[in-house]
Structures are given as structure tokens and as C-alpha cells.
Amino acid sequence: MERTTWLVTGGAGFIGANFVLDAVAAGVRVVNLDLLTYAGNPDTLAPLRDHPDHVFVHGDIGDRTLVTRLLAEHRPDAILNFAAESHVDRSIDAPAAFIQTNVVGTLALLEAARDYWRELPEDRRAAFRFLHVSTDEVYGSLGPEGLFTETTAYAPNSPYSASKAASDHLVRAFHHTWGLPVLTTNCSNNYGPYQFPEKLIPLVIARAVAGDSLPVYGDGSNVRDWLYVKDHCAAIRRVLEAGRVGEVYNIGGNAERRNIEVVETICTLLDARQPRPDGRPRASQIEFVRDRPGHDQRYAIDAGKIAAELGWSPAVDFDQGIAMTVDWYLANTGWTQRILDGAYRLERLGQEA
DSSP states (O other): OOOOEEEEETTTSHHHHHHHHHHHHTTOEEEEEEOOOTTOOGGGGGGGTTOTTEEEEEOOTTOHHHHHHHHHHHOOSEEEEOOOOOOHHHHHHOHHHHIIIIIIIHHHHHHHHHHHHHTSOHHHHHHOEEEEEEEGGGGOOOOSSOOBOTTSOOOOOSHHHHHHHHHHHHHHHHHHHHOOOEEEEEEOEEESTTOOTTSHHHHHHHHHHHTOOEEEETTSOOEEEEEEHHHHHHHHHHHHHHOOTTOEEEEOOSOEEEHHHHHHHHHHHHHHHSOOTTOOOGGGGEEEEOOOTTOOOBOOBOOHHHHHHHOOOOSSOHHHHHHHHHHHHHHTHHHHHHHHTTTOOOOOOOOOO
16 A cells, blocks of 8 residues: 655644644655754754654745645645744734635645645545644633634634635635635644743743743733643544534634643742752743733633544643653753754744834
């Protein structure tokens, strides 16, 4: 039998790289297309260096000529689109890059995928899938009650979430207009190994260990549902395997936490593992700072559809996952330091308003 081959875009980023590592370990041949912008990190893929089932291509999803060539050369059974500019604060400072990658780039990728799919033999055309990885932020902000479902109206509140909403709509349109067999997943906040250290959890770990202040937006009451990245990757594989074409699946961790609770939990874990030399608790480093513009108050996912239809639920609860995450960052300081030696310096972004 022929080996399963997937074209994965954005496979050097946080979620994409975790997905690629797991896929290759499971015996899938992966063609990994990544532009290696600031958050794409080849170090994450070091375990796959010289691996015969991992083909890394440095390039842009918006490059139709390149994507068309890769599809013709490698004949993938599926395309999984992780490629995206993804940090809300950066989208406030520089929204144009988010439109270029998340909207224009996704459109080019869809056009190439449609043309490739149309020319496949009938059996392969029936089995082909285009899976688009998106976010719960497209739904906007919740009050104290309620959950996002797959039928929740879109109400994006940041340039990032607006660009992802646009890409979701394009994916839907390519299915309804041309019949492209698509699947879309909308996930809650991911955390775990290899996350770029501008996001809340790795940022807090890095700054806490360095003895720096731990900035918390507003009063820290904003709520997010947290999803361990390996659980997310397992959910995506399950949707790809058995999801209904044209459907959306929300993926959540069943782990709502206020931001201040997340920061305090990290402080407690670090105090137990690596106490400060002066014996003070790391929570003393917390500093409440001016909130970012348009900060959504609460996100929460109803993952009932993927549980009922596909039998998926998260295997890692937040207490277990956050402990594993802290341990990973403490054991992999070199990975983080190589990022910090570059242009990124843990600066606070997203203050333009």
C-alpha cells in the first residue's frame, strides 16, 4: 500500500510542529511548508532532521506556483492548514500582516488545493480532505455564562480574529461553491511544549524564572478555556479521519481559568521546583498592567459535537498539563534562549489604540 502523505502548512509553529512530530511518529509522510516568520522555529523540528518521512520546504502558502509544484510532486492525501499569524497583540500593532497571511494566503492555498483535487483519480478525490485549523476567537466574547458552539454567530473583536474569521468563511465558500471536501476546527487556547514565548504561559514561566515582573492585563479576570496541545493534535487527527465533510468541530479542553489563576498556578509550581534565592513567592512578581484594547472577557468551548460524533475528549486535565508544561520549559531552557537571543525580547505588544 502507498504511504499516507499529508501537506502540512505552518508546521514549524507551535501547534503545527507538535502535530508534525506526532504524525511522523505515527508513520505518516509529511511535507511541511513554513515561511519561518518570527514564530516558526526549526529547532522544534530537530528530532526529524534527516528523517525520510519529513520533507521541510521553506515557503509561503500564498505562493501559488510553489504550492502547485509541491502538490504535483508529492501527491498528498490531505492538506492541513496551520499556517497563520496568530498573536492578538501583534495584530493590534501590525494588522496588515495578518490579512496577508490569514486571508490572502489561505485563499491562494484553497485555489491550489481545489485545482489539485479536481485532477485526482476518482477514488483519491473521494478520500481527499482539506482541514483548516482555526480559533474560538472568531466567535467574539462571552459573558459569565454560556459556551461557544459550532452555530454561534461570528463576532471577531481583534484584527487577528477578524482575519481568521475571513479565512473560515473562505474555506466554507470553497466547499459550497466548488465542492472541495473541507473540515474546519475551532480550538480554545493551546498550551504545552514548543510555544513561542510571547504567549501567556511560556511568557510567565520565562519571566518568573528570570526574576522579572509578571504583567497581567487589567485585573486578571479574563477567562480562557485551556487545551493541552497534544490533545488538540489528537483531535485534529480524529476529525481528519472521521469528520463529516463540510462540518465545523469545536475543540476545547474543558478547563476554564481566569488569567490570574493561570499565572498564580505557574508561580506555585515554580516555587516548588525552583524556589527564588530570597525565598519570596513568585506571586510577588505579579504586576497588573493596562489592559489591551478590545480585550475579550471570556471564551469557553462546547466540545459536545466532537465528543458525540467522533468520540474525542481531552485526555490531559489542566492541573496535569500545566505541570508538564512547566517541567518542559525548565528542562528546555536552551530552546527558549535561542529564541530570546534573536529579535524577540519578551516585550509587551498590542498597546496601540
